[in-house]
Amino acid sequence: MSTRTVIRGGLVLTAADELNADVLVEDGKVVALAAHGSAWAQGWTADTTIDATGHYVLPGGVDAHTHMELPFGGTFASDTFETGTRAAAWGGTTTIVDFAVQSVGHSLREGLDTWHAKADGRCAVDYAFHMIMSDVDAGSLKEMDHLVDEGITSFKLFMAYPGVFYSDDGKILRAMQRAAGNGGLIMMHAENGIAIDVLVEQALAAGRTDPRHHGEVRKALLEAEATHRAVQLARVAGAPLYVVHVSAQEAVAELAAARDLGLDVFGETCPQYLFLSTDNLAEPDFEGAKYVCSTPLRPREHQAALWRGLRTNDLQVVSTDHCPFCFTGQKELGRGDFSKIPNGLPGVENRMDLLHQAVVDGHLSRRRWIEIACATPARMFGLYPRKGTIAPGSDADIVIYDPTARQTISAATHHMNVDYSAYEGTEVTGQVVTVLSRGETVIDRRRYTGRAGHGRFVPRATCQYLT
Ligand code: DUC
Ligand code: ZN
Ligand code: ZN
Numbered sequence: 078m079s080t081r082t083v084i085r086g087g088l089v090l091t092a093a094d095e096l097n098a099d100v101l102v103e104d105g106k107v108v109a110l111a112a113h114g115s116a117w118a119q120g121w122t123a124d125t126t127i128d129a130t131g132h133y134v135l136p137g138g139v140d141a142h143t144h145m146e147l148p149f150g151g152t153f154a155s156d157t158f159e160t161g162t163r164a165a166a167w168g169g170t171t172t173i174v175d176f177a178v179q180s181v182g183h184s185l186r187e188g189l190d191t192w193h194a195k196a197d198g199r200c201a202v203d204y205a206f207h208m209i210m211s212d213v214d215a216g217s218l219k220e221m222d223h224l225v226d227e228g229i230t231s232f233k234l235f236m237a238y239p240g241v242f243y244s245d246d247g248k249i250l251r252a253m254q255r256a257a258g259n260g261g262l263i264m265m266h267a268e269n270g271i272a273i274d275v276l277v278e279q280a281l282a283a284g285r286t287d288p289r290h291h292g293e294v295r296k297a298l299l300e301a302e303a304t305h306r307a308v309q310l311a312r313v314a315g316a317p318l319y320v321v322h323v324s325a326q327e328a329v330a331e332l333a334a335a336r337d338l339g340l341d342v343f344g345e346t347c348p349q350y351l352f353l354s355t356d357n358l359a360e361p362d363f364e365g366a367k368y369v370c371s372t373p374l375r376p377r378e379h380q381a382a383l384w385r386g387l388r389t390n391d392l393q394v395v396s397t398d399h400c401p402f403c404f405t406g407q408k409e410l411g412r413g414d415f416s417k418i419p420n421g422l423p424g425v426e427n428r429m430d431l432l433h434q435a436v437v438d439g440h441l442s443r444r445r446w447i448e449i450a451c452a453t454p455a456r457m458f459g460l461y462p463r464k465g466t467i468a469p470g471s472d473a474d475i476v477i478y479d480p481t482a483r484q485t486i487s488a489a490t491h492h493m494n495v496d497y498s499a500y501e502g503t504e505v506t507g508q509v510v511t512v513l514s515r516g517e518t519v520i521d522r523r524r525y526t527g528r529a530g531h532g533r534f535v536p537r538a539t540c541q542y543l544t
Contacts, residue, residue, distance in 0.1 A: 087129025137171025137474030200532025228536020
């Protein structure tokens with residue numbers, strides 16, 4: 078028997094439109110939108126009616142960059158797929174794309190199988206995978222083709238972290254050439270890790286061991302240089318390129334220059350670069366460790382370039398790079414040596430709200446909010462129009478959002494499995510009220526009604542954003 082839900086009275090926001098429309102959901106899919114009060118909408122019968130009067134009706138957020146349970150620096154990111162996807166649901170995100178990891182000496186297949194085993198049966202919302210390539214060789218290059226066929230259509234390479242994830246330029250070029258042939262999208266961590274490691278060694282030798290030195294050695298110029306190099310390698314290979322976690326204004330300039338040449342070069346930034354800065358990294362008593370991530374937080378002056386890039390479409394996506402480590406016992410591994418602080422910040426629960434605050438603050442329009450947080454990540458990573466919009470045929474991943482509610486972000490009230498909030502005390506306007514995932518209510522008027530195992534693996538098509 079089919080189940081039907083009607084969402085009445087809300088303002089439906091998509092990247093394309095703002096519609097005063099009711100939404101009919103049947104068997105997990107959106108089947109129709111019709112104007113409030115229209116004879117058609119009034120005739121809809123349903124098992125469940127949701128009153129969205131005075132609220133926005135949004136496509137569920139798509140967070141294209143998370144690291145649940147990532148092994149890093151001798152520990153693991155503290156959110157499991159269960160806790161992390163539950164927190165995502167609380168924050169209005171209904172799809173995550175996490176990074177499966179190939180370890181050195183192992184195949185892509187082994188890494189992917191490990192990630193499927195971590196996630197299978199545990200997720201509250203739908204999920205997909207990118208593949209981190211740590212060992213580019215003839216075997217893994219060939220495996221890329223098979224992964225694309227299985228819906229793993231994007232591959233992250235690192236110009237940073239020598240000895241762990243790092244690939245040299247030759248390996249990067251080969252992977253890009255392969256992607257050019259099989260439709261895969263190369264995602265780049267663009268920082269010159271070889272040069273950074275020299276600066277790390279020199280800083281530690283000189284006794285500069287505090288968290289703020291993490292930001293100082295990972296220089297903006299070394300992000301910009303790597304971004305430039307990645308663009309040129311992608312050009313040589315004839316492959317599109319997506320640069321992850323862009324934080325430096327000089328790196329935005331490299332992307333803008335590439336896009337001015339008409340290249341298929343894309344950029345993502347994250348809430349931490351838009352809302353936090355090196356002032357946080359410099360907090361006393363080792364508190365700055367809470368803000369250690371790579372690329373690092375930058376001086377506040379860089380934020381204007383990021384907002385501008387989001388407005389001009391030189392940056393297309395805001396993802397979180399959600400990679401939480403508890404302050405106690407995890408971040409503390411780096412007391413006395415900033416290079417031992419596990420890199421990463423929590424944020425999967427906060428992204429939609431922080432970006433709504435950016436709407437309130439005048440940085441973004443409402444439609445641009447939906448575009449960078451829902452529609453474009455879905456298109457970029459081959460999930461559209463199943464995810465990222467509200468249209469007949471789409472999955473009924475829908476958020477009822479109160480644009481006037483006020484809340485204060487805090488570890489005391491968040492649902493991520495981490496003992497601090499990077500945004501502690503930040504007041505934002507706007508709050509998720511109810512969330513549907515494929516038509517099932519997973520958050521009901523701010524009560525969790527979902528379950529581990531509801532979320533399914535979603536195989537992805539190739540990039541749908543190419544010009
Ligand atoms: N950056 C982080 O901050 N954490 C995990 C990996 C990365 O590239
Ligand atoms: Zn990275
Ligand atoms: Zn990451």
